[in-house]
Amino acid sequence: MPALTLHLAKGTVALAPHIALNEVGADFDLVWVDFAAKAQTKPDYLAINPKGRVPALMTENGVLTETAAMLNYIAATHPQAALTPDDxxxxxxxxxxxxxxxxxxxxxxxxxxxxxxxxxxxxxxxxxxxxxxxxxxxxxxxxxxxxxxxxxxxxxxxxxxxxxxxxxxxxxxxxxxxxxxxxxxxxxxxxxxxxxxxxxxxxxxx
Ligand SMILES: N[C@@H](CCC(=O)N[C@@H](CS)C(=O)NCC(=O)O)C(=O)O
Missing domain, CATH: 1.20.1050.10 (Glutathione S-transferase Yfyf (Class Pi); Chain A, domain 2)
Structure with a gap:
């Protein structure tokens, strides 16, 4: 089972970590959050991200929210992809x-x-x-x-x-x-x- 699971919805900022995970060649799962059914406001999803927003990234350390934090984490854990500049x-x-x-x-x-x-x-x-x-x-x-x-x-x-x-x-x-x-x-x-x-x-x- 992949160590990373991205909770996402179409047309949202969650596209960014999805691209980054592709870019670094990570092994990951996707879980689509049904915005039409307001799933982001329901207890099951709020248990993952109490802010009721996507994206949320499940990692071996726990859940990570906020796109910028996620991009930095994906880059730091896959340094070979050089998504963060050294300078x-x-x-x-x-x-x-x-x-x-x-x-x-x-x-x-x-x-x-x-x-x-x-x-x-x-x-x-x-x-x-x-x-x-x-x-x-x-x-x-x-x-x-x-x-x-x-x-x-x-x-x-x-x-x-x-x-x-x-x-x-x-x-x-x-x-x-x-x-x-x-x-x-x-x-x-x-x-x-x-x-x-x-x-x-x-x-x-x-
Ligand atoms: N600062 C957060 C913002 C996340 C955010 O606002 N996501 C929107 C989609 S683009 C969302 O989940 N909206 C659901 C809602 O407002 O119910 C981030 O960059 O990750």
């Missing part, structure tokens, strides 16, 4: 992207579907949804100008930052960003889709 500056730049994606971009995106997290008044949800396109467009512009050196986030070296950025940025068009305004990011998304680890995971998430 302290490059590593810090990767973490900078992780934190921006987790704390700003993903949160902006969540205002489209998950307004109930911020307000108990459904009448406020349309106003939150109306801000998503402009917020995400602003985020995409910063990524295009500052965070994507090209062809990869860190330049010539592939890293976990590419996996995380790909996962989040593929939502941008659906969030209302005009991707024609972001040629570097668009080329990045296209390049990443062709990568075997990504294509294999994507085939299961659509």
């Amino acid at each position: 302290p500056w490059q590593r810090a730049k990767m973490e900078e992207v992780f934190l921006y994606l987790a704390s700003t971009v993903h949160i902006n995106h969540a205002h489209k579907m998950r307004g109930h997290r911020w307000s108990d008044d459904p009448a406020t949800y349309p106003a939150m949804q109306a801000k998503v396109a402009s917020n995400i467009t602003e985020n995409a512009a910063l990524i295009e100008s500052d965070y994507l050196k090209g062809p990869f986030v860190l330049g010539e070296t592939f890293s976990n930052a590419d996996i995380y950025l790909f996962t989040i940025a593929r939502w941008f068009a659906g969030d209302g960003a005009d991707m024609a305004a972001f040629p570097k990011l668009s080329a990045f998304l296209e390049m990443m889709q062709a990568r075997p680890s990504v294509a294999n995971a994507l085939a299961m998430h659509t």
Whole structure:
């Protein structure tokens, strides 16, 4: 039985650890959480991740949540794949992207579907949804100008930052960003889709 089990749902940020597990050639199982049935809110899943979110990664040490932590763990336990740069500056730049994606971009995106997290008044949800396109467009512009050196986030070296950025940025068009305004990011998304680890995971998430 594989030592790693990833709990995930389609169309979510759980795609990132799924790609990373593919990338390092890990032996792992997938357990799909049925969002349509709100399985993430039910006791069985809350026993795995009390936050009621995916992804959650079951390891020999226990459960790990938070995408960025998971990507770091997968990289550290499979050093041959070099998903984390050795150079302290490059590593810090990767973490900078992780934190921006987790704390700003993903949160902006969540205002489209998950307004109930911020307000108990459904009448406020349309106003939150109306801000998503402009917020995400602003985020995409910063990524295009500052965070994507090209062809990869860190330049010539592939890293976990590419996996995380790909996962989040593929939502941008659906969030209302005009991707024609972001040629570097668009080329990045296209390049990443062709990568075997990504294509294999994507085939299961659509
Ligand atoms: N900070 C967490 C966020 C996880 C998260 O919000 N996941 C979403 C899917 S993208 C989720 O599980 N949502 C379920 C819900 O809100 O009920 C991470 O990066 O892992």
